[in-house]
Amino acid sequence: MRKTVRVVRDMDRWRQLISEYGRLQQLLGHTPQSRGQRFNTMIAELLRCWDIQATANVRAAGEVDVAFAIDGVRFVVEAKWERTKADTGRVAKLQKRVRQRLSGTYGVFLSVSGYTPEALADVADGDRLEVLLLSSEHWEAMLGGLVPPQELFNLVRDRASFYGEPYTPLSRLFASAEVPGFSFGPPSEMTDGPLLAAVDGVDAQVVLSGIESGQLGVACHRKDGLLVTTERGVLDVDLESCTAEIAVPVPDCRRNVLPIEDGSIVFLRQSGVGRFHGGRITTIGGGLSGNSCLCRHPDGSVWVFDNGGRYDNSASVTRLDDRLGHQQRHEIVYPPANAFTSAWLSDDALLTVGHVGYLVSSPTTGPKSRHPESPSNPMGLLALDETAFLTVGDSVSLRRTEIDTWSSQELARFALRPSVAELASAANGDLYLAAYHDTAGHDRMSFAVVRVRLPSELGGLELGTDFVTPRPPAASDKITSSPIDDAVRVLADAQQQESDRGYRDALECVPSLPWHALEGLAACDFDIPRWLTGWRNGWRDIELGDAPVGARVAGWLPVLADHLGSVVDPMGHDRWSFTPTEPYIAGFARALREAWAKERPGESVASDDMKTARNETAHRVGDDVGTPRPGPPEPLPKRMNAVLRLFDAPVYRDWLFWFMLAWAAIDFVSVLTLGPPSGLPKWLTAVIGAAFFALACGIIPAWIRLLVRRRRRGPRRTAAKTKAGK
Structure with missing residues (x-):
């Protein structure tokens, strides 16, 4: 099922709400009473950021703090930010207000401090579930964009409808993830190994393959352990024992995750950053607008790079904290939506790579140096030290680049598909590369993880025309102008x-x-x-x-x-x-x-x-589309079941459509002219009769024809895929 995803257009206002939430946690400029009042309007403002019409402090029969609707479903919210947990009386008050409103209206109780066991039991044991219970982890997931409001309320409502649970922890809202099928070793199509070319001493081995997923990422975890990102969740793979289990049971995670020393795992999802530890999800960052990646600072802190999206002014890098609302964002002088990834070279030097080249900058002082050329689609990036880094681009080519001279050397080229690729390094010096590979007879994309071992002394390969050509450093590489001049020059x-x-x-x-x-x-x-x-x-x-x-x-x-x-x-x-x-x-x-x-x-x-x-x-499909044909245009081809999924297009070439129309017309005219008297007007009797004949002589036969065609088409599609795989 395709998800409808709304985007936040006012990014600045959204980030202001996240920062304000951090100040509200510390009661900066507020009393507990004024904080509660501000909390109501903050909820409504957040929903409006996500293009949801919401109203705060609705004064009517039983005042509610916030009222809004999502996809035609109406919600009324009672929000409490107090030191104590919400008890049965608080929840019962909201239940009464819901009963005063039209049937089908849902009550939502949001308590930042949680609920007493008695309150949870009373709501669950009631006659009919009318109130959904949320806590701070649900609120922070919405505020940070880890689980956008539309998705969260759908998940909570489904859980309450199917399982009768008024309160579900955030981690249990998602369907329990299953380990996807994959192989330890190379795919059957890769008969000659993963390397197409390499310098002397480079060794590569496929350790995982056949992972069907629209998302990929890889990170090193323990000895001989990998954290592999898939669209179903993050896998914990043990290469020594050849076993795998779900490490983060959260779908739709993106890119590489970061394992932390305390056993937690930091991950990217939607527009937010989450931490999974001990079966619990905590939102620690948010307000991301574009392609993002996690960066580990040399001091051990967690940062997130955001390349800026359609509604942002520039790329940025943000230092995260243990709680949402305490993040520190720094803009980077790089055009929005042009960068792919970023990595720390040192305590005050951040490398950014994208369409317009390499940029080394400091979050506090601005740009330091840059090079205007980079490989195409350099998603994989790994900083070796302050002077060199590795990249993997579109041609799935592993390259080492020296920052002082911006000279680039190709180390290896892989027999993988030129698309998205990610890099990670292990404590023993091994590199792991994740990229898509060719699969015969499969519609879904599959990716592989390759272990690469580099020699201590690296040789050289002759550079191809599609790679960065080394050149001596120019004076223009050193940034001496103002940030505005840098931005203008970069954009030019x-x-x-x-x-x-x-x-x-x-x-x-x-x-x-x-x-x-x-x-x-x-x-x-x-x-x-x-x-x-x-x-x-x-x-x-x-x-x-x-x-x-x-x-x-x-x-x-x-x-x-x-x-x-x-x-x-x-x-x-x-x-x-x-x-x-x-x-x-x-x-x-x-x-x-x-x-x-x-x-x-x-x-x-x-x-x-x-x-x-x-x-x-223009209207033909298949390999012959675009082939000029002499003479007058051919008639449009018949497209099976293209009209209402029942009739062929164009309808004038579908005999069943004319058959239905003829019988409906005959009945309509017969009833008007020769029909016996009845208690209904003749015109109404004629319409009812025509509708019956349209159903019996058109709709039902067309539906049966659709089922027959689908049954016949199945073996043909299978045969076509088998033939294509050969």
């Missing part, structure tokens, strides 16, 4: 860097593009989004089962989606959930235009004949 360089990156990536894709696809792109004057509209629609129809039987997605579309993300992907797959920038798309189109022009010199890029060919093929 970013557009050209993005365009060049798109140009290079397009040249990699050219060999996989069929000629008819390039012809269709030329017919669209190399407007990539417009050109992809028909392909996206065809891909979507195939995914939804609305395409003609036997239609299949063109093999080069996923290759383009690896670079163009949501511009190509019609279904919102996690792997392609990113959106490239406009300069990147422009550079991508420029490379394809030059490649096409080189093969077809002297021809007009967007001739009328080619535009006609594009119009003729």
